[in-house]
Amino acid sequence: MPKDGGIGASSKRREDVRFLTGNGNYTDDINMRGQTYVHFLRSDIAHGTLNSVDTSAAAAMPGVIQIFTGTDFEAVGSIPCGWQVTDKHGEPMQEPRHPVLAHGKVRHVGEPIAAVVAESLSQARDAAEAIEVDIAELPAVVDMKDAVKEGAPKVHDDLTSNLCYDWGFVEENKGAVDEAFKNAAHVTTLELTNNRLVANPMEPRVAIGDYNRSDEEHTLYTTSQNPHVIRLLMGAFVLGIPEHKLRVVAPDVGGGFGTKIFHYQEEAFCTFAAKAINRPVKWTSTRSEAFISDAHGRDHVTKIEMALDADNNFTALRTDTYANMGAYLSTFAPSVPTWLHGTLMAGNYKTPLIYVNVKAVFTNTVPVDAYRGAGRPEATYQLERLVDKCAHELGVDPIALRRQNFITEFPYATPVAVEYDTGDYNATMDKLEEMTDMSGFEARRKASEAKGKLRGFGVNCYIEACGIAPSNLVGQLGARAGLYESATVRVNATGGLVVMTGSHSHGQGHETSFAQVVAEMIGIDESMIDIVHGDTSKVPMGMGTYGSRSIAVGGSAMVRATEKIIAKAKKIASHLLEASEGDIELKDGAFSVAGTDKSVAWGDVTLAAYVPHNYPLDDIEPGLEETAFYDPSNFTYPSGAYACEVELDPETGQVTIERFAAADDFGNIINPMIVTGQVHGGLAQGIGQALLENCAYDEDGQLLSASYMDYAMPRASDLPMYDVDHSCQTPCTHNPLGVKGCGEAGAIGSPPAVVNAVLDAMRSGGKDIGHIDMPVSPARVWAAMNGTDGTAAHAGATAANAKPNG
Template structure:
């Protein structure tokens, strides 16, 4: 056993899990092959909106290798429920949102291209595909609606008969009267029409499911690429299949990326679990990439009118927002919370804006359901705020850094007008450091050099704030959450002093096996290699809430710290007995228990051995063993923040934009592993820049067909599209309400980068008279904006 390391927190320790990934020894859901394995293929609707008249599976069932074929009628006959939504939003009139049924397999009607129509199970994937092609479906094609902005207009086709106007809810937040009054006295109002483009998540590992049934004890085991196995089990067992949770074990092995798209309970998961009992054999399905484009929940898709009221000195008086948010054809698991609780509550940004009012109309369309995607509401809010601020600076001829300084929040804690209380921050220092690293003072010279070469150069800013670790459960419940938001940590100390940690958090690339081990190893004074992290298996870990919203270290890590507190308390009592001292006189540091003021000590491994070999042990007051669990329900969000500066060069002849440098300075509070944090920021920046410059999900307005249904039409960023980032994690302001002082980092880059990129492009194009540009800023869009401005002048 290696010697313990006593300064692991804050160290750039190489990731423990990387060896198995780099050597091809990871185990993903598709790697799992069970005895008597069968394979599933879903027949999906080619139409965005159609009535199903008949489904003829006669020929398909006779195809070689077919085990079974199921339709929505089969599931209805078994009383299988629809997929539930986990967050209830009320409209401004007090009525609960419209929740039309979300069938696992479409029964009478399909509502988007890719909707499941039949499940084919065979002895091989090829046999299942061949059989699926023999199924004959008689459709009556219906008119479709896909346009977010006009989905609720009079005369549009109804996605659901029970929601004739396609409105899921009309929701308001903030003080409307105070906001309107502030606008009435404003010296200047900045107004923007903003489209936050729909995105398609693209994790390296597609979604996959492998379900098996055991007749021996009437139980199910589900292997699934999912970010929160316990929530998957709860929703499926209790609300869809009506099973005791004890009869369903959900295991999420190695998961190759999630970004929110693997949080949800999907139809495929339910269908295969149900089918495994029907055929008494395991059933596996792995999405093909083109299939994922029409079956994975999409992200963003907001249309917004945004207004910012300012006084004559450029100080913010009020903000007024009206957003139409696309839910897609059905309500996905957490869809309703994204454009409301996770969006409007962040519209204050880093600024002391006295009054804010936001209205959100959520609409149904004949498109793939929309749900949380990296940042989930916070990127949309930040984009609105930072585009408004930069535009206002340009209109008032103020330096974009100066207008931000004039309006920064400086005193903490700070209660925003949209319901959050920021516990700590230092926005001015972070911005100053970003300006320094970006060499803003030298920008004018670089711009002149670009102009000599016939190019335009711009500088764009973005000062974001994020709310991580959604909390607390009682407040979230009052706001509509249908689940708790705590996390669990269980510490099992083995007789020889090694430790197994069971966490309800789940890793899909974040490095938990390293980061959590650093926390435990430093706290207990043991070697990093002596700590094992177990996650992703409802059969092994207590009930936890999974990973999303940058909650893992702030909530999951805090639960682990609470369990370690209990371990230390019991271990001190054991040490006191062995050292013949009072428990209150025992000190614990660097893996050693010491009687205060003496040289009498016991090592951690001696205490753990005594706990399991209790020959000299206070059995009259302590039970044997050394294992403790703790649940942590945060009292507040954590609030990471940062200042991003993008410098971009534009070729006016072609519209091609090249990021010359990108500077990101973040305040994540205390940092456990700087190297892992830097990697998380890099990944977020790549996704945010991808949205700003390349990615856009497009549907045909007439037919509802997905026009960007593959990598031929949906432009994912390549390494060559990205610059060398200048990334720095500031010393920061530690979170005041969790034991580690951490804040969360996983989504920051995707939140702060899109407005910085667009602001930079508009700064470059400002001399030509271009004042606005929607994402993504493709060469064609930029070129078109340039030529439209030239024609206007």
């Protein structure tokens, strides 16, 4: 029977009441007394010397308060990068300055050159059009391999080249890996691209800066996934504001997907300008601005190889990847293709030798950073496409080949420096086969062929690392912040609780699931618990929400704080019940003496804590509030197996997803309904990448897909009704809840399943091309189906890259 509440119950999301009734409080809903508006004049060329910015005519226009340019920010810091990567030679990465407003040069289309602050937004826009900018255009570099060639135009003149770092991992494995390839019975090689994406959350970014001259306190309201990190980065490294004088508030946030983790120029500008003019300054991104100012995702070009012995066992894996950083280093950008990608290249398999090389490259494009999954989708896509190609070349069943090479004993230390604590990959594959009705596939294929269509089946497995940790390890790997989480639990005199968490909710349902955890521990109704987040003045510290860390890290901090509350409450209860503290039990919201009928209600104990008329004052102080910091000892490792069935029209190249099944192992589940919703959302984004989405630049650095006219987002009609299961549960062994995280799984596991299915359908129609790059749009599929050979088909697919809608 389903539970009515607490851990494991599908409690309805309490936050949905305000969202669905129009009562959400988003940053753009905030308007302040005396508020002004800013419009950014952005570069319309990708690379050039900024000779002059003449603001004189614009400054005289109606409503203009002040116009800022790069010279106004010469004395402030650079937008910081939060992770330093050391290359395979032991040298730190090249790290260029990232100005708030362009100074000296512009380096990508969309870089802000000037900012007009005016009484109204329309006045700011009009004045921005009157600014005269003289830019001497320079050759732009967009292709990563071209960017690292001798003599390529340099994005940053003060750097030695456009190579940010050349990272090898694990470097001492390289010789043994090369030797294993020499001795291999079979080698499969694959070259592929992981297409660049724009996150496109429903709510565009917004920033409002405010300054109180009487107490010298700055406040930034922003659409952020981690307000405490924004406070740290902006205060300490950009504007030099003491943390106790800087408040950052992230209210309701309408989706993030990673793109709202980072500290952006607009946040620093609004905070700086509010003090400069002594009035609030507000900026709301347009959708067009978002395409050229929000950090993009993915954008890897990879060659990957697998060595196998005569029995089809994986013996070695090596990869060579070019990873695009864009024009500047965004907050977590250097870590994505290295520690979030290279460390996951073992996947679900017991490959004994692995070597990963990553070259991070600067180009004249928008900065690239974490996007839902962040490195894990790239690793999974490479590996699972390669394994499928192995199976096809060897003439063996792709599921059987995977099963043969699965890791089956845990804990398992991979050759890429992580240790999986639990998992059961055969169990998720068993569940997947049960869900997909594989025995009926041939009949479904024949039915498709009778309609003139081709049908294909694709499968893949994935594993991901969530809850990046521990802090002492990631510090050695280059992280410039701790990756713990904090929680404060405050109990009121009447028994209600306020839980203040450093995690941030931007659609995940934290206000519901976090309350379920605390309610389960105490045995009270979830309605008695209020979850507070997103305000640095209310929550002491926090590291935000990303990497599926909320329940595993933030939830664990809440558990530890609640355990402290319960321990103190038991002391009070033992005094009230005149019993030994060791005999006190808490169940269903009441404290009782073991083996007796003596009890006292939760509310009576909490009242005694604040009205201490009968209270053990010699032992403990009044009140009931506790704080805990939780720093995990390891990542968590969700895993799963996905299958996709597609129908392909060979006349048009149109691909339709007919069936999609996802069997996931997320460890213990807090709220099954919320977990299913998270998987659904991730699947939509992964399928969007596989079929439709593509961020394309021309050779001059102009973004060709800069609006929804050219960037194809998935619609409901593009997606099937998913079959989702998360009954295979191997609990995490090192956090108190046994949870693993679920937010990114769908986006990680779905792209290779779709592409594998499309290639299977093409083979059934007599076209075996080996690989097709995402997005598998009608134009690309048609070109591949009509190519004279695999090379011609791939060339046709590449030519279609800039037009994903075909």
